[in-house]
Amino acid sequence: MVSQVRKIKHTFTTVEELVAxxxxxxxxxxxxxxxxxxxxxxxxxxxxxxxIGIGKQVEIICYNEAFSPEQLLDYAA
Incomplete structure (x- = not known):
């Protein structure tokens, strides 16, 4: 059975954000x-x-229906 995916569009604006x-x-x-x-x-x-670099819109896909991709973009570690 294939798990559901969750996706968002995002643009990285700094190298620090990308690394985080x-x-x-x-x-x-x-x-x-x-x-x-x-x-x-x-x-x-x-x-x-x-x-890919910064300043380009990307699509982030998480292959886990219980995990929100937005959690990867939150700076709270």
Missing amino acids: FVVKAERCSFEIKVISNHLVIDGKSLMGVMI
Whole structure:
């Protein structure tokens, strides 16, 4: 059975925000993807997410129906 996904659109505005997102994503036991145009990146890969860069709208997908993607963007660690 495929679990439900939760997704949001977001634009990283600073490198610090991007790094904080990846640090939180690394703590998750489920898959997280960051999509920019046709580029699909593992949300737990700092190098991958940095390739997309800041200032571009991305779609963040969490493959866990009980977890809100917004939690990865909150600065409270």
